[in-house]
Amino acid sequence: MILKSEHLAEKQNTLYDAIIVGGGAGGLSAAVYLARYNLKVLVIEKGRGRSFWMQQLWNFIPNVVSGKDLLEGGRRMALDYGADWLNGFVEEVTDTGEEFQVRVKYRRKNSEYPVFRARYLIAASGIMDRLPQLADMHNVYEYAGYNLHVCLICDGYEMTDKRTALIVGSEGAINTAFVLNWFTPYIYVLTGGAFPVSEAMREKLAAHGYPLIEKPIARFLGENHEMNGIEFVDGSQIAVETGLISMGSVRHSAYLESLGLKKDGEDLLTDEMCRTSHPRIFALGDLKKGLNQVSVAVADGTLAATAIWREVRRAAPTRKWEENLQTPAAV
């Protein structure tokens, strides 16, 4: 059920088998599996995560689907099997040793701060791509996720042999040009002037014929979500057919900081069932080491849910045929 204010008191007394932070591709998959294992599960979703912005998932079989349809379909499945759902923001997680206490900010206005309890925690809160910060962010959202892409693996195909603006946030990210050029060699590299570019990198770009533009972006040009050019603050413009933003990402994992989970760089380390270094915390999808793809997150949800089910099941008393057994006459 979808939890509203009137349910919060009762549900804070429930000991969930698992609380899932994040209702994206991984969290939804975990929720469906856990609910179908007849376990008590609560999904807490803050809204407008990474998949919300995906206009088309081109590579997730069996059908091209939008992020919104993926989220809505998965949510409906999880609810149908009995999962609980709360639209809220997880502020803090405390481990008592026996259970987790998960403090949530519910409602932006007149907020309440319920604390939910669970034996297992699934961190499925993902990451969010950094976008160019223009004065008019509506102009960015008009194209981001359409033909202004954020994922080279997902959307490289869509850029094949097109004039492409590669918008980067650091010198390291300029190297994306030398992967993007598998798909297209017609690459403008745009730094926005946000950082200095080394002489070695300037020479490498020049040798490839990729123009380096260091002026701040004023706005994206185009219409109907189809970007066809970029205007700079000095009024100059370039005509492009597509764009790729490579400015890094922000992790939605502040609530995990106090728990001291092991990482490789910023990625959470997990075992083959997505278990972190904490035996009752699992991490899915973009938060963990590995490829940031919807298909991977969906499989991660399967694995984490199944690992949790196995432990809960093995710890539970076995069920015998207790009813007054009527064996068939002939047996």
Added chain:
Amino acid sequence: MILKSEHLAEKQNTLYDAIIVGGGAGGLSAAVYLARYNLKVLVIEKGRGRSFWMQQLWNFIPNVVSGKDLLEGGRRMALDYGADWLNGFVEEVTDTGEEFQVRVKYRRKNSEYPVFRARYLIAASGIMDRLPQLADMHNVYEYAGYNLHVCLICDGYEMTDKRTALIVGSEGAINTAFVLNWFTPYIYVLTGGAFPVSEAMREKLAAHGYPLIEKPIARFLGENHEMNGIEFVDGSQIAVETGLISMGSVRHSAYLESLGLKKDGEDLLTDEMCRTSHPRIFALGDLKKGLNQVSVAVADGTLAATAIWREVRRAAPTRKWEENLQTPAAV
């Protein structure tokens, strides 16, 4: 394109980047990714694999879908992006060191035996569940994949608190009862008399109240794909609401035998990108160690395709902006 007889001569001269053996969930995912990486890929599908028989995938977001729709949707996606497809059976794979030569039996009658070439091989040919072998196999197919299940993880939920026939092929498989009882304690264990049951197992079943029936099955009872009972060869019957077949499975991997890949038991060992112990052979889904779930196979396809793309890309010459570059006037 779908390859027919008239294409075989030309396509045998093509050096594919990868040949995928098996057009199930994993193979289709790999095909879609590889094709979107602008690589040349051929899928060889023998037909009627495990997912073909799945009536509903209850746990693969965002929508409950049938196996046939999964296969048809994924196939259409792969073809749209330019993958080649052949309905045929892979008989033998030879590694020349530089490429694989894949010998295929094409057409059951008037067979041809084309040999296709690829740099990489993806083994996605999966497994098939063993089914009870009755005189009338149509009677088995009438219910298998409907409410006569083959996967406890997938369909345990559908058996919740229902009278269930557990049909086993070995004493070891009887232990499935003590996992199935998470979902339902109303379990009949049916051996068909195919093997002797130890005294210890008899006592364990009796202690749980699960009847052990060792008579051969004559046929499944029911109508419209809804099994509601089982009749034995002596004419006796039991009424059940659902069934679970746990008779092991057959691997579709004879073509790999000569390649000496490392295994754990029968499962192929792979790294985190699904690469086997052979650097140019990847294995997906049910053939490899891990959970046999559609979501896992789909992620495996993503990983293997991406690993192959990375290697092909890094070995390829870099693409420069070769056309007569027109930089925008103001830059």
